[in-house]
Amino acid sequence: MAGPVGYVYDPLYLEHGAAGHPENPARLQAIMAHLEESGLLARLRRVEVRDAAPEDLALVHGPELVEAVRSMAAEGGGWQDADTYVAPRSYEAALRAAGGVLAAADAVLDGAVSSAFCLVRPPGHHATPERAMGFCLFNNVAVAAAHALERRGLERVAIVDFDVHHGNGTQDTFYRDGRVLYFSTHQYPFYPGSGYWAETGEGPGAGAIVNVPLPRGCGDSEYLRAYGEVCAPVLRRFRPQIILVSAGFDAHFADPLAQMLVSTRGYYEIATLLRDLAEELCEGRILYALEGGYDLTALAWSVRACIDALLGNPFAEDPLGAGPRVPGPSIDTIVDAVKRAHGLSEG
Numbered sequence: 001m002a003g004p005v006g007y008v009y010d011p012l013y014l015e016h017g018a019a020g021h022p023e024n025p026a027r028l029q030a031i032m033a034h035l036e037e038s039g040l041l042a043r044l045r046r047v048e049v050r051d052a053a054p055e056d057l058a059l060v061h062g063p064e065l066v067e068a069v070r071s072m073a074a075e076g077g078g079w080q081d082a083d084t085y086v087a088p089r090s091y092e093a094a095l096r097a098a099g100g101v102l103a104a105a106d107a108v109l110d111g112a113v114s115s116a117f118c119l120v121r122p123p124g125h126h127a128t129p130e131r132a133m134g135f136c137l138f139n140n141v142a143v144a145a146a147h148a149l150e151r152r153g154l155e156r157v158a159i160v161d162f163d164v165h166h167g168n169g170t171q172d173t174f175y176r177d178g179r180v181l182y183f184s185t186h187q188y189p190f191y192p193g194s195g196y197w198a199e200t201g202e203g204p205g206a207g208a209i210v211n212v213p214l215p216r217g218c219g220d221s222e223y224l225r226a227y228g229e230v231c232a233p234v235l236r237r238f239r240p241q242i243i244l245v246s247a248g249f250d251a252h253f254a255d256p257l258a259q260m261l262v263s264t265r266g267y268y269e270i271a272t273l274l275r276d277l278a279e280e281l282c283e284g285r286i287l288y289a290l291e292g293g294y295d296l297t298a299l300a301w302s303v304r305a306c307i308d309a310l311l312g313n314p315f316a317e318d319p320l321g322a323g324p325r326v327p328g329p330s331i332d333t334i335v336d337a338v339k340r341a342h343g344l345s346e347g
């Protein structure tokens with residue numbers, strides 16, 4: 001173990017909520033309760049959160065979006081789109097969510113912790129530079145990546161996104177950049193509609209956007225194939241100085257919003273692969289930020305599985321088990337297309 005594993009959490013994250021909405025405070029309460037009961041929280045180092053400042057958000061977002069969220073919250077709340085609510089304290093919670101990921105990025109880059117898991121909400125990966133959408137107000141991970149590049153002197157940041165939805169906001173932010181490698185596995189076709197393999201970046205960003213659009217019904221073996229055969233070689237070629245993870249757990253077989261079949265053990269194995277890549281490529285620097293995941297048991301145990309992987313603990317058997325044992329769809333064609341698009345094909 002290189003150093004302590006950090007975490008970010010703040011009770012303000014519970015004050016963003018809307019009755020009956022799947023992205024609700026009970027998600028973080030379930031995670032925190034499980035981490036406390038299992039004794040894992042006591043093994044983590046708390047990273048002091050801060051609030052993102054306007055100039056932090058301006059690394060990614062236009063001032064009109066920030067003002068739209070601020071004023072909507074100040075006026076008592078409302079909806080940014082059909083899915084995306086703003087509650088009276090959502091603006092403050094969103095500033096602290098982005099600031100929590102910024103604080104954790106600094107703690108990892110300063111060596112105060114070796115890696116960290118940010119237990120934040122609202123989530124971020126659908127938020128584009130100009131638009132809140134898909135339960136997301138500000139793009140926490142994109143802001144942290146831009147901060148690492150613009151203020152911490154990094155030249156190459158990798159973002160790995162295993163949320164079941166494509167992180168269109170993160171892709172949009174860095175599509176013409178090239179300093180950020182964005183790798184995503186996601187159900188496709190599915191919300192928000194982007195993430196086809198042929199979306200690979202443009203200009204200086206050409207080749208830096210790596211999408212693995214997976215058909216519904218994929219489970220651990222299909223996911224681990226995508227991470228082993230595509231994520232690992234593109235990260236080795238890119239040589240990131242830190243890996244940020246948009247960690248959504250809605251590809252779990254128990255999740256009510258999507259149709260994938262990943263198990264809790266599958267998340268543990270993905271997290272182990274990513275930890276090993278971080279150790280090989282960037283002195284273990286890896287930072288998780290919570291995105292989606294809507295079955296509370298699957299969510300709590302899968303977050304715990306990722307933290308166990310960071311700590312080097314064995315997998316803790318979860319109450320949901322391996323899930324339906326059905327053969328997954330063939331992903332040969334899609335994996336070949338992704339490899340060809342990114343120059344990974346042999347021969």
Ligand SMILES: [Zn+2]
Pocket residue numbers: 163164165248250291292293
């Ligand atoms: Zn999602």
